[in-house]
Amino acid sequence: MLSFGYKTDVGKIRSNNEDALLVLPAKGVFAVFDGVGGASSGEIASRAAVNSLQDFLEKNPMDKADEFEETYRDNWLEGYFLRCFRKMNTEILSIVAREPVTKGMATTAVLGVFYGDMLHIVNVGDSRAYLYKELNIGVHATDSDICKLGQVVAQSSEDEIDPNVLIQITEDHTWVNSLINMGELTKEEAANHPKKNMITKALGADGECEPDFYHIPYHGERILLCSDGLNGEVDAEGIREILSLKKEELGIVADYLVEAALAAGGGDNVTVVVFEK
Numbered sequence: 001m002l003s004f005g006y007k008t009d010v011g012k013i014r015s016n017n018e019d020a021l022l023v024l025p026a027k028g029v030f031a032v033f034d035g036v037g038g039a040s041s042g043e044i045a046s047r048a049a050v051n052s053l054q055d056f057l058e059k060n061p062m063d064k065a066d067e068f069e070e071t072y073r074d075n076w077l078e079g080y081f082l083r084c085f086r087k088m089n090t091e092i093l094s095i096v097a098r099e100p101v102t103k104g105m106a107t108t109a110v111l112g113v114f115y116g117d118m119l120h121i122v123n124v125g126d127s128r129a130y131l132y133k134e135l136n137i138g139v140h141a142t143d144s145d146i147c148k149l150g151q152v153v154a155q156s157s158e159d160e161i162d163p164n165v166l167i168q169i170t171e172d173h174t175w176v177n178s179l180i181n182m183g184e185l186t187k188e189e190a191a192n193h194p195k196k197n198m199i200t201k202a203l204g205a206d207g208e209c210e211p212d213f214y215h216i217p218y219h220g221e222r223i224l225l226c227s228d229g230l231n232g233e234v235d236a237e238g239i240r241e242i243l244s245l246k247k248e249e250l251g252i253v254a255d256y257l258v259e260a261a262l263a264a265g266g267g268d269n270v271t272v273v274v275f276e277k
Contacts, residue, residue, distance in 0.1 A: 004025055009229075018043045085203065085210075126174050126199050149167050151167065154235075166239060170214065223274070232268060
């Protein structure tokens with residue numbers, strides 16, 4: 001059975017919430033957007049992306065798409081969501097063309113999609129997808145089957161009864177992350193860099209938009225989508241600890257995540273979607 005919880009909050013500093021989310025459990029689709037652009041423009045971009053995504057899914061049912069969808073990298077689902085992201089991108093750019101006051105607005109996007117026995121993640125920008133996984137006896141965070149899911153960013157201590165790991169599935173499209181990948185900046189230096197929030201890819205930022213795709217065999221793990229208002233305030237260990245609360249309903253887990261971000265400063269809008277089945 002599919003379970004989910006979500007919450008968004010303006011935070012303690014901002015005057016408006018430029019984040020947005022979409023939860024469509026009947027379609028197995030979940031999404032988080034983080035608008036940028038200042039004033040109210042970021043909010044316009046993220047809301048436009050939500051409306052565009054919902055419209056695309058309604059007009060192009062996934063259960064029929066594999067019959068006609070043009071493949072992308074030999075994967076029809078990637079072709080499907082590439083077309084979807086291009087539509088969102090075009091519609092945001094169209095708003096800017098009609099309303100010059102919104103020039104410079106854009107939005108991140110991270111989608112989680114269940115299809116068949118797979119979890120598909122699609123993203124642009126620095127909104128993230130995490131996977132919380134409980135480990136079987138004898139399985140370690142360094143095992144190849146775990147590492148190929150993404151980057152292990154937190155793990156339980158050796159004396160915990162139920163060993164588990166938190167894996168960051170997505171890679172941030174940010175200027176500092178590109179420097180990390182080139183070996184010019186450490187993660188510790190990036191955490192306090194004045195340009196740490198400068199994104200290099202977003203919907204509405206360019207005429208072309210090519211998202212990243214991740215395809216993961218799904219075995220009941222707990223999935224988190226979030227804007228950087230969460231991971232910018234709460235470290236990976238804090239996120240792991242909250243996601244490990246298996247006896248709580250996911251709506252409560254989402255509340256705890258947002259409350260943790262606010263308690264840590266709440267310097268940005270914060271949005272989370274948690275789901276599992």
